[in-house]
Amino acid sequence: MPKQDRGRDLIRIYEMMLKIRLFEERVISLYPKEEMKTPVHLCVGQEAIAAGVCRNLTDKDYVFTNHRCHGHCLAKGMSMSSIMAELYGKRAGCCKGKSGSMHLSDPDKGILATSAIVAGNIPIAVGAALSLKLRRRGGIAAVFFGDGAADEGAFYESLNFASLKKLPVLFICENNFYATNSRQETRQPLDNIFKRGGIFGIKGFRCDGNDAVKVFDLSRGLVEKIRKGSGPYLMECRTYRWKGHVGPDCDFEKGCRPKYEHDAWVKRCPVRKLEGILLKKGALTGKGIENMRRRITREITKAEKFAKKSRFPASSELYDDVYWKE
Amino acid sequence: MPWTNVAVGRALKGRYSADKPASGRTLNYREALREALYQALKRDSRVFILGEGVDDSAGVFGSTVGLHKDFPGRVFDTPIAENGLTGFAVGAALAGMRPVLVHMRMDFLPLSFDQILNHAAKLCYMSGGMSNVPLVIRAVIGRGWGSAAQHSQSLQAMFMHMPGIKVVAPSSAYDAKGLLLSSIADGNPVIFIEHRWLYDMKGGVPEKEYFVPIGKGVIRRPGKDATVVAVSLMVNEAAKAAKELKDGGIDIEIIDPRSLVPFDEKIVVDSVKKTGRLVIADMGWRSGGAAEIILGRIHGKIRRYLKADVQIVALPDTPTPACPRLEKAFYKGSGDIVKAVRKAYGLRKK
Numbered sequence: 001m002p003k004q005d006r007g008r009d010l011i012r013i014y015e016m017m018l019k020i021r022l023f024e025e026r027v028i029s030l031y032p033k034e035e036m037k038t039p040v041h042l043c044v045g046q047e048a049i050a051a052g053v054c055r056n057l058t059d060k061d062y063v064f065t066n067h068r069c070h071g072h073c074l075a076k077g078m079s080m081s082s083i084m085a086e087l088y089g090k091r092a093g094c095c096k097g098k099s100g101s102m103h104l105s106d107p108d109k110g111i112l113a114t115s116a117i118v119a120g121n122i123p124i125a126v127g128a129a130l131s132l133k134l135r136r137r138g139g140i141a142a143v144f145f146g147d148g149a150a151d152e153g154a155f156y157e158s159l160n161f162a163s164l165k166k167l168p169v170l171f172i173c174e175n176n177f178y179a180t181n182s183r184q185e186t187r188q189p190l191d192n193i194f195k196r197g198g199i200f201g202i203k204g205f206r207c208d209g210n211d212a213v214k215v216f217d218l219s220r221g222l223v224e225k226i227r228k229g230s231g232p233y234l235m236e237c238r239t240y241r242w243k244g245h246v247g248p249d250c251d252f253e254k255g256c257r258p259k260y261e262h263d264a265w266v267k268r269c270p271v272r273k274l275e276g277i278l279l280k281k282g283a284l285t286g287k288g289i290e291n292m293r294r295r296i297t298r299e300i301t302k303a304e305k306f307a308k309k310s311r312f313p314a315s316s317e318l319y320d321d322v323y324w325k326e
Numbered sequence: 327m328p329w330t331n332v333a334v335g336r337a338l339k340g341r342y343s344a345d346k347p348a349s350g351r352t353l354n355y356r357e358a359l360r361e362a363l364y365q366a367l368k369r370d371s372r373v374f375i376l377g378e379g380v381d382d383s384a385g386v387f388g389s390t391v392g393l394h395k396d397f398p399g400r401v402f403d404t405p406i407a408e409n410g411l412t413g414f415a416v417g418a419a420l421a422g423m424r425p426v427l428v429h430m431r432m433d434f435l436p437l438s439f440d441q442i443l444n445h446a447a448k449l450c451y452m453s454g455g456m457s458n459v460p461l462v463i464r465a466v467i468g469r470g471w472g473s474a475a476q477h478s479q480s481l482q483a484m485f486m487h488m489p490g491i492k493v494v495a496p497s498s499a500y501d502a503k504g505l506l507l508s509s510i511a512d513g514n515p516v517i518f519i520e521h522r523w524l525y526d527m528k529g530g531v532p533e534k535e536y537f538v539p540i541g542k543g544v545i546r547r548p549g550k551d552a553t554v555v556a557v558s559l560m561v562n563e564a565a566k567a568a569k570e571l572k573d574g575g576i577d578i579e580i581i582d583p584r585s586l587v588p589f590d591e592k593i594v595v596d597s598v599k600k601t602g603r604l605v606i607a608d609m610g611w612r613s614g615g616a617a618e619i620i621l622g623r624i625h626g627k628i629r630r631y632l633k634a635d636v637q638i639v640a641l642p643d644t645p646t647p648a649c650p651r652l653e654k655a656f657y658k659g660s661g662d663i664v665k666a667v668r669k670a671y672g673l674r675k676k
Contacts, residue, residue, distance in 0.1 A: 062421065064417075093454070094454070094456075095452060095453050095454035095456065096454035096455070097454070098451055098452055098453070098454045099452050099453065099454065103452040103453070105452075105453045105456060105457065106456070107453075107456050107457055112420045112421060112449075112453070112457045113420055113445075113449040113452060113453050113457045114452075115444070115445060115449075117440060117444045117445070120413070120440060120441070120444060120445055122413070123409070123410045123411075123412070123413020123414050123416070123417065123441065124413050124414075124416050124417035124420065124441075124445065125417060126410075126413070126414050126417060127413060127414035127415060127416055127417020127418040127419070127420070127421070128417040128418065128420060128421040129417075130414055130417065130418050130423075131417070131418040131420075131421035131422055131423045132421065134374060134399070134400070134418070134423060135371075135372075135422070135423070141417075153407075153409065153410075154409055154410055154413060154440070157405070157407035157409065157410025157411070157413075158410055158413070158414075160405055160407065160410075161404070161405055161407070161410060161411075161414060164405070320455065321450055321451050321453075321454060321455030322450070322451055322489050322490055323450065323490065323492075323513075323514050324450045324455065324458035324459075324460075324513035324514050325513070326513055
């Protein structure tokens with residue numbers, strides 16, 4: 001890829017990370033009003049992975065995300081208004097008020113459905129990749145999951161089958177070291193998720209998930225290889241969520257995690273890191289960032305207004321879409 | 327093992343209204359299934375078949391035999407990873423394919439409950455109807471010969487409990503083909519239940535493709551004295567019971583619902599209106615089983631026509647035993663249906 005394109009990619013990635021950060025911060029500020037009646041699993045601190053990986057994907061590629069899905073959905077191009085309306089449980093939400101925060105989806109953007117069962121989305125992504133292969137269509141399936149999903153059998157069943165059938169799938173583990181409040185080392189004897197495809201013949205890579213440049217470069221290379229038919233691949237991005245497992249609070253206040261750990265990761269903020277790189281390079285200016293921030297804030301405010309003024313679904317819609325109608 | 331030599335079909339010959347049309351051509355149940363799969367694969371490039379042993383020489387009791395040669399790459403063996411496998415099929419279905427997933431034993435389905443219950447059944451709803459899962463899961467039920475507790479279970483009730491899933495259980499060769507084609511064409515997940523004792527049953531099966539509607543029951547034998555709703559294999563047992571009861575002067579009407587979800591309430595209610603007596607015969611457990619679910623659905627609509635308590639023929643609430651003597655005490659058959667009908671008449675013995 002020419003150098004200038006890469007520079008543009010990094011600016012777009014930065015913009016997306018900022019968008020995800022500001023979106024989540026708006027959710028945090030609105031949440032105490034209790035108008036958004038849905039459990040939110042926020043991805044503040046993990047933005048670089050969604051933005052960095054999805055920059056390499058198109059609408060024809062599938063993304064399968066999980067309960068912590070806001071960032072992935074924004075990065076894959078879903079409409080912010082339809083997401084916000086869904087968080088408010090409105091008819092104009094992306095899933096007509098049937099998904100809430102945890103199951104955001106939009107087939108036109110390649111997000112066919114979103115599961116909040118840990119690792120439940122991994123075999124489904126592999127199946128979507130199987131469909132791409134059987135139909136000889138281009139495109140890949142990318143699946144995001146946490147370190148908790150690496151505890152589940154479905155993860156290994158998926159690695160085995162994806163390798164067996166040489167499917168176009170990219171496995172992305174966002175290792176934030178916690179499954180709810182359980183630390184990785186209390187659940188797993190070895191800290192080696194990226195190596196766990198190895199026994200099935202899948203090459204794995206580890207990178208700093210708070211370094212958007214590294215995430216982008218690594219995923220770009222893997223996506224290109226998968227498009228050429230040499231997939232699947234596994235990448236583990238090490239990161240940290242700033243908020244608790246669920247809700248807008250910082251759970252160290254409740255003693256779930258040590259504060260010093262949280263503070264150390266906040267110092268390694270992925271948004272500021274990329275911002276620093278781009279400013280240093282002269283790719284962005286302080287004023288440019290200010291404008292960008294203002295533009296995004298306007299978009300979020302618009303989405304919030306849209307969500308608030310939208311109507312709830314009618315009670316009779318309870319029975320809609322239990323079964324698919326041709 | 328006498329898996330393939332169970333000739334229960336013979337008892338039915340000429341004793342209940344055969345499926346029409348009687349085209350002159352007859353196939354057995356397993357051949358009818360294979361023909362449906364062949365035609366679906368041929369017509370629709372989105373259809374593929376996966377499951378343990380679908381391309382081996384036995385071909386799932388003959389129902390998939392040779393299909394992998396006719397359709398290379400579209401009929402394939404899989405790892406023994408039921409939950410993952412179901413997820414692969416769900417994902418492929420979401421992304422536009424029409425997978426048929428085959429389980430040689432229904433007992434293996436609980437390994438994939440996460441994918442069936444939390445995913446296949448819900449993704450259409452959760453996505454606000456933007457996505458769908460056109461998936462068929464063939465679940466084969468066994469019985470007898472010491473199959474014991476983990477190779478004999480009729481778990482249809484568990485799936486009837488899950489909104490978003492359709493459940494069908496054809497009892498004839500004609501319906502096996504017509505319902506399988508309908509299930510593959512359906513945009514929803516369908517659990518397709520096959521009792522292995524039906525595989526050798528013969529019946530008229532037209533060569534062309536045809537579709538039996540999901541959710542429509544059929545009267546297998548018209549009668550005036552009592553209604554017997556029989557599920558899958560129990561249709562055969564009811565047909566045997568009909569003969570014995572007729573000799574005693576009781577004329578039963580046999581209803582084969584064919585599909586458990588959606589359920590054809592009307593055909594049952596109309597029949598009970600006429601007969602005033604109802605027996606429901608299922609091959610699963612009594613507690614929370616298909617028979618109780620069916621009764622729960624229709625009871626309010628039939629109560630005023632009932633001349634006697636509704637009788638349920640279902641398995642006792644124990645795991646399946648292994649030895650012949652205990653099996654005899656466990657499984658239900660025509661004798662139990664006869665007893666139940668007579669009980670509805672307040673008769674104890676002949």
